[in-house]
Amino acid sequence: QDTVAVLPAYFSLPPEKAIRQELDKKYANRVLHDVGLGICVFDITEAGEGKVRYGDGCYWYRVTFRVVVFRPFASEVILAKVKSSSEEGIRLSLGFFDDLYVPTTYLPQPSTFDPNEQAYFWLPDSELTSSTEMLDTPLTSRMYIDRNELVRIRVESDEFFDDEPGPPKATEGVVVQRPLRRSPFQITCSIAEQGLGPVSWWDGSGVEQNDTEAMEEG
Secondary structure (H helix, E strand, O other), rough: OOOEOOOOHHOOOOOOHHHHHHHHHHHOOOOOOOOOEEEEEEEEEEEEEEEEEEEOOHHHHHHHHEEEEEOOOOOOOOEEEEEEOOOEEEEEEOOOOHHHHHHHHHHOOOOOEOOEEEEEEEOOOOOOOOOHHHOOOEEEEEEEOOOOOOOEEEEEEEEEOOOOOOOOOOEEEEEEOOOOOOOEEEEEEEOOOOOEEEHHHHOOOOOOOHHHHHHOOO
């Protein structure tokens, strides 16, 4: 439920369309804490009569509505593209959402980060455990996870953060800098099991061709 204001400029629109427009401005592409990422308004189930408040000239409506939300469940398998890699892990993108992460603990083993390529690689059927040893292996034995590569991932967990901005705090005369602000909604994923990881690793393993083509086009 919410109370929304429709500006006089939109009085010519049908009330439902004007209300939906205002709701989309507020909820589309916004993280709803402990709910997920709002995509768009699905429908309006109830709307009260518009009332004018003194001094602003808007119509105010009390509405009940439903919102389409993105929040994949734990163990759900989805397709994403590699956005970047660092020594902390891999960051992935769905096009409309860029805060999916694969930490090093959820990479196939043995694997390591190649600073020259700025990408991780996996050594299948290898027993090496040292990054130094793995970086000395021939390139032909490495299976890289390159930027923009389409990968199949499994959702492990999600987490919401409420890092409100504000001035630095002062403790006994010493200014304490705030930590860097985190994304309000982050999803931790895994590619450590059979069938997960770059789609090119598992050709013919059952990935729907239409889904793959749709991700590549996006």
